[in-house]
Amino acid sequence: MSGGNPRGSYHTPADGGPVDGVETRWTRQFDRFQPSRVEPLLYGDTLYVPGLPTLAVDAESGDARRLDVRFRSTPALATETAYRNETLVGLQRAPTGGSPLGSLFPAFGLAGVNPAPGLDRLSDGRRRWTFPERPGSVRPWNPDTPAPPVVADGRVLLGGRWQTDPQTVLGGVAALDPSDGTVEWTYVRQTSPDSPVPFGRPSVHGDTAYVSTVTHTVHAIDTSDGSERWSTDVLDDEGASVAPVVATEDVVVIVEDEEVVGLRRADGSELWRTPLDGFLSSAVRRPVAVTDETTVVTLGSDPPELVALATATGEVQWRVAPERPTSPPVVAGGIVYVGTDEGVTAFDIADGTQRWRFAPDDPVSPFSVPVVGPRGLYVASRETLYALREADG
Amino acid sequence: MSGGRDARQSEDNGSESDHDAASDSREHGQPHESTDDGPTVRELLAATGTLLRGRPALAVPFLLVGLLAAAGDLWRLADSVSTVPQTTAQRGFLHVVLQPTPAPISAVGTRVPAVVGLRTEPLLGVLAADGLPVLAAAVATVVVVARSPGTPTGDRSLGYLLGVAVPALVVYQLVTLAAFQVIARGWPPGLLAYLAIVVLLYVFVRLWLVPATIVTAGPRAAVGRSLTLTKGHGWAVFGLVLLVGVGANLLVSVPVLLPSSLGVPLPVGTALATAVLGSVHAVLLGVVVGRVRQA
Numbered sequence: 001m002s003g004g005n006p007r008g009s010y011h012t013p014a015d016g017g018p019v020d021g022v023e024t025r026w027t028r029q030f031d032r033f034q035p036s037r038v039e040p041l042l043y044g045d046t047l048y049v050p051g052l053p054t055l056a057v058d059a060e061s062g063d064a065r066r067l068d069v070r071f072r073s074t075p076a077l078a079t080e081t082a083y084r085n086e087t088l089v090g091l092q093r094a095p096t097g098g099s100p101l102g103s104l105f106p107a108f109g110l111a112g113v114n115p116a117p118g119l120d121r122l123s124d125g126r127r128r129w130t131f132p133e134r135p136g137s138v139r140p141w142n143p144d145t146p147a148p149p150v151v152a153d154g155r156v157l158l159g160g161r162w163q164t165d166p167q168t169v170l171g172g173v174a175a176l177d178p179s180d181g182t183v184e185w186t187y188v189r190q191t192s193p194d195s196p197v198p199f200g201r202p203s204v205h206g207d208t209a210y211v212s213t214v215t216h217t218v219h220a221i222d223t224s225d226g227s228e229r230w231s232t233d234v235l236d237d238e239g240a241s242v243a244p245v246v247a248t249e250d251v252v253v254i255v256e257d258e259e260v261v262g263l264r265r266a267d268g269s270e271l272w273r274t275p276l277d278g279f280l281s282s283a284v285r286r287p288v289a290v291t292d293e294t295t296v297v298t299l300g301s302d303p304p305e306l307v308a309l310a311t312a313t314g315e316v317q318w319r320v321a322p323e324r325p326t327s328p329p330v331v332a333g334g335i336v337y338v339g340t341d342e343g344v345t346a347f348d349i350a351d352g353t354q355r356w357r358f359a360p361d362d363p364v365s366p367f368s369v370p371v372v373g374p375r376g377l378y379v380a381s382r383e384t385l386y387a388l389r390e391a392d393g
Numbered sequence: 394m395s396g397g398r399d400a401r402q403s404e405d406n407g408s409e410s411d412h413d414a415a416s417d418s419r420e421h422g423q424p425h426e427s428t429d430d431g432p433t434v435r436e437l438l439a440a441t442g443t444l445l446r447g448r449p450a451l452a453v454p455f456l457l458v459g460l461l462a463a464a465g466d467l468w469r470l471a472d473s474v475s476t477v478p479q480t481t482a483q484r485g486f487l488h489v490v491l492q493p494t495p496a497p498i499s500a501v502g503t504r505v506p507a508v509v510g511l512r513t514e515p516l517l518g519v520l521a522a523d524g525l526p527v528l529a530a531a532v533a534t535v536v537v538v539a540r541s542p543g544t545p546t547g548d549r550s551l552g553y554l555l556g557v558a559v560p561a562l563v564v565y566q567l568v569t570l571a572a573f574q575v576i577a578r579g580w581p582p583g584l585l586a587y588l589a590i591v592v593l594l595y596v597f598v599r600l601w602l603v604p605a606t607i608v609t610a611g612p613r614a615a616v617g618r619s620l621t622l623t624k625g626h627g628w629a630v631f632g633l634v635l636l637v638g639v640g641a642n643l644l645v646s647v648p649v650l651l652p653s654s655l656g657v658p659l660p661v662g663t664a665l666a667t668a669v670l671g672s673v674h675a676v677l678l679g680v681v682v683g684r685v686r687q688a
Contacts, residue, residue, distance in 0.1 A: 082473035082515040112475075114510055128507050129475035134483060179515075180475035180507070 001076030002039060003286060004330065006152035006204035009246045010289035010369075015333035017372040018346065021391030022358045025376055026062040028385040030055070036326070037285060038368040038380055039074040043086060047371065047378055048115065049385060050075055050090065056115055059373060062387060068120040069113050073148035078112065078178035080154050087128060087178060088113040089149050089156050094137045107137035110149055110158055112181055129181030131174070136164040141198035141214055142241065145285055152204035153223045155184060159199035159211050159242075171196025173211055173219075175226060185226030189213070200242030201286070203252075205265070210247045218245060218254060220268060232268035234261050246290040251311050253295050255280065255288045260297060262314050272314030278305060281325055283366065289329040289336065294349055296329040296336055306338065308352060318352035326366030337377065339367035344379050344388070358388060431625060432684040434632040440680045441673060444541065451540065454533030455495065455671030461529050462497035462667050463660035465522035469501050470659070472518050474511065477502040478659060480646035489638035490645070491597060493569035494562055494604040495534045495674035497526040498641045498666035500648065500659040505574065526667075531562040534675050538608045541679030545609050554608065561612035562604055569597075598630050599623050605678035622685045633677060641670050 004010045034051035041048040042059060049055040054067040054075075075090030094109040112128040119125040132138070139161040140146035147160045156176040163169045172188035189197040202209040202221075208229060209221045216235035221228060234243070234254050246253045251271060252263040257280055262271040281287050281300030289296045292311060299305040303321040306329060310317055327339030335355060336347040343359040344367060360381075368380040376389035432440075445451055469476050479502040481488070490498060503523055508516065535558045538544055549558070576589050599620050606618040623630050643650075644666035648657040 082512055083510045084512055085510050114506065116510060119506070119509065125506050125509075127504070133478065177473065179473035182475075 001041065001150055002074035002148035002201060003150075003203070003246075003328075004369075004371075006150055007247055007290075008150070008201055008203045008244070008286065009248070009291065010286075010328050010330045011291045012330065012332040012372045014372050014374055016374040016389075017332045017335055017337060017370075017377045018356065018388055018390045019333065019335055020355060022344075022346070022356045022377075022388050023391040024360075025387040025389045027387070028057060028062045028064055030380075030383050030385065031066075033364065033382045034380060036366050036382060037283075040368060040371045040378055040380060040385075041075065041077060042371050042373045042378065043077050043079075047373075047385075048075070048077075048088065049380060054088075054115075055385075057385060059375065059378070059387070062385070064385075065117060066120070067113075067115055067126070069115075069126060072108055073146045075113075076149045076151040076156070078151045078156060080178065082179040083114070083128070085114065085116055088115050089151060089178065091138060091140075091146050091148070094134070107139060108143075108146060109134075109136075110138055110156070110176070110181070112156075112178065129179075131158070131176055131181040131183070132162060132164045135166055136162065138162045139169055145241075147199065147201045147242065150202050150204055150209075151178060152202075152209070153207060154178070155223060156181075157202045157204065157209055157223070159202050161196050161198050169194075169196050171198050171213075173199055173202055173209065173221060173226070175223065187219070187221050187226045187228070189219075191215075198242065200245065203245045203247045205247035205249075208247070208265075210245050210252050210265075212243050212245045212254060214242050216243065216256070218252065218263060218268065220252075220265075230268040232263060232270070234263075244286045244288050246288060246295075248290055248292045248311055250292070253288070253290050253311065255297055260288075260295065260309060260314065262311070271312075274309055274314040274316065276307060278307075283324070283326055284328050286328050287325075289331045291331055291349075294331070296331065296349070298325045298329060298338070306336065306347065306352065308336075308349070320347060320352040320354070322347070322354075327369040330370045330372065332372035337370040337372065339370055339379055341365040341367070343367060344370055344377070356391075358386075360384070360386065431629065432681075434629050434636070437629070437633065437677060437680055437684060438636070440684065441676045444676055444680065445672065448540075448542075451537050451676055452668070452672040454536050455530070455675065456668045458497060458526055458529045458533050458671055459664040459666075459668035462499055462526035463664035465497075465526050466499055466501040466660040466663050467658075468518065468522040469503065472522075473515055474519050475504065475507045477504055478649075480649045480659070480662065481642060482646070482649045484642060486643070487639070488642045489635060490641035491573065491634065491638055492641065492670075492674060493597065493600070494531070494566045495537075495671045495678070496530045496566060496667075498645050498663065498670060499523075499526075500645045500662040500666075527566065528559075528563060530667075530671060531559045531566070533671065534562060534604050534678075535559055535608055537672070537675035538605050538679045538682075541676055541683075544605065544679040544682055549608065557612060558608050561607045561615070565603055565607065565615075569600075595627075598627050598634060601630050601634060602678060602682055604675075605682045609682060622682060626681075626685055630681070633681070637670055637674050637677070640673075641666050644669060 047057040054069045057064045071090035073091040075088045078087045091108040094107040110131040161171045175184045202211040219231045254261045278299035278301035287298035295309045308317045323340040330337045346355040364382040370379045602619040606615040610618040645662040
């Protein structure tokens with residue numbers, strides 16, 4: 001799912017990524033250019049590459065099959081369901097019903113999709129469920145970057161805005177049954193009946209979801225029943241986007257445009273606030289990776305920077321200037337991996353030292369979010385999927 | 394139970410059963426005004442209404458099917474497999490519910506892709522909730538058709554009706570619904586789809602009496618018998634199909650047509666539509682077979 005796990009931390013416990021050097025295990029050429037800012041998903045031996053169409057790639061051999069599915073956000077995988085196989089859960093463009101305003105105000109639906117082979121012959125043969133059912137729809141705050149769903153604690157959590165009937169638009173978080181998409185609870189905040197508060201991607205840690213809004217308030221929500229644990233205003237003004245939130249064992253990290261804020265996970269009180277001395281990269285949707293010890297943020301300044309802070313105190317530990325990052329940083333096995341315009345670069349999380357750089361000839365950039373699995377690292381340009389591993393010797 | 398207490402001879406055995414059927418119709422006060430062109434839609438509906446008023450017991454089988462279907466809907470709404478509401482809110486008012494046989498008319502639908510890959514337990518739940526009412530409707534259809542005066546059922550035994558007619562009816566319904574599903578899911582592609590819909594509608598009308606002729610003539614002769622009986626009466630049958638189909642869409646949508654403050658659950662629409670239109674549809678089949686043969 002987006003962020004690599006329910007917390008959205010881009011911190012992978014797998015330690016199969018290349019550390020000291022890199023070589024190519026296999027490559028897979030796409031039939032057509034994939035969209036930029038792709039975030040592949042690794043489940044068992046299958047690497048799902050959302051795109052046009054979505055590909056299911058054998059992580060061992062690189063063999064690929066096409067799924068006639070187009071997601072508008074990074075899908076999540078649900079496995080604890082009424083089905084024998086996994087369900088891909090993602091936003092899809094909803095039919096406009098012939099409305100001339102449909103193209104101006106695109107509507108989405110969250111769909112649970114069966115990725116099994118052989119279901120594309122019949123139209124719509126993969127969709128297990130949709131939320132909300134027509135005539136309802138999901139109405140993202142920013143249609144170009146809709147908040148992706150999260151699967152955690154046996155539920156699908158969706159932050160954003162949605163409507164179940166044409167008259168009422170709601171803003172908040174909806175918790176759905178991953179088997180059939182039925183609503184288990186909603187956490188809704190409206191400034192008025194006609195003015196929903198758009199929420200972002202929830203970060204789930206334990207039995208609590210932490211989620212920020214376009215009004216810069218962070219809410220902690222009990223995932224079992226949708227009740228509020230606490231809420232805190234991080235900034236006073238209303239922004240143009242929803243800040244990424246990542247929960248760790250003790251700290252909830254919020255990455256605003258010009259500063260990073262740490263809140264105490266237990267009660268939402270402010271622990272620290274660190275100016276970034278730069279601005280977030282607009283080329284990256286969720287430009288932060290967080291471990292219990294270190295928070296790494298991607299800045300889009302000139303030159304671009306990676307900034308590492310201590311998660312407990314917010315103290316800046318190191319800054320480096322990589323090639324222009326096109327992906328969030330991903331942390332695995334003590335290494336920070338970053339997709340760039342040229343390929344992938346690896347840094348030591350301890351001090352920011354560059355460990356290696358992978359730069360294939362004539363790549364069609366940008367490069368995707370790197371995905372680390374037991375057998376290595378996977379990253380995609382717009383035309384090629386690369387499987388990388390530790391270099392021999 | 395024997396098939397048709399008044400018909401002592403099978404339909405194919407000559408005119409005696411015709412005579413009996415006609416006598417029976419008069420005996421039960423049905424209008425008997427068929428013309429050389431055959432009965433009109435209005436006449437057939439009037440005869441059906443008269444018959445149901447005179448023999449309200451004919452409505453009991455589909456009342457039970459309606460309750461069973463509503464229970465199935467309640468189960469489906471509570472289980473872990475997605476459902477799709479099937480009311481005017483989704484389909485509009487002019488939607489026609491095509492029913493190849495008198496069958497449950499459910500406000501809670503199941504999409505085929507939602508069933509693919511299910512674990513055993515939820516799969517059995519869906520099959521039971523959706524399948525048992527269909528089976529019950531097949532039994533109810535056979536009972537109503539066999540007990541409708543004017544329907545030449547001959548001396549069909551209970552074993553025949555339950556062991557042959559009911560399974561044949563279920564198979565016929567599944568085959569017809571499969572054909573609908575194939576076209577609904579985009580085959581054949583492009584303009585050929587419209588041609589396929591026209592052909593399917595024509596075949597649908599000509600085979601509309603199959604649920605009755607399975608009872609009267611047996612499964613092997615049912616299709617041929619329906620083709621014979623509907624010859625020259627296609628528009629009348631088409632009218633009945635439209636009336637039953639539009640009525641099904643409206644009745645099943647009663648819960649969403651009423652004010653939402655009343656909170657009428659969808660299964661109420663299922664029970665209502667199935668009980669009323671299942672009975673009307675089944676009795677109509679018997680009436681049409683009887684009337685067309687007389688015409």
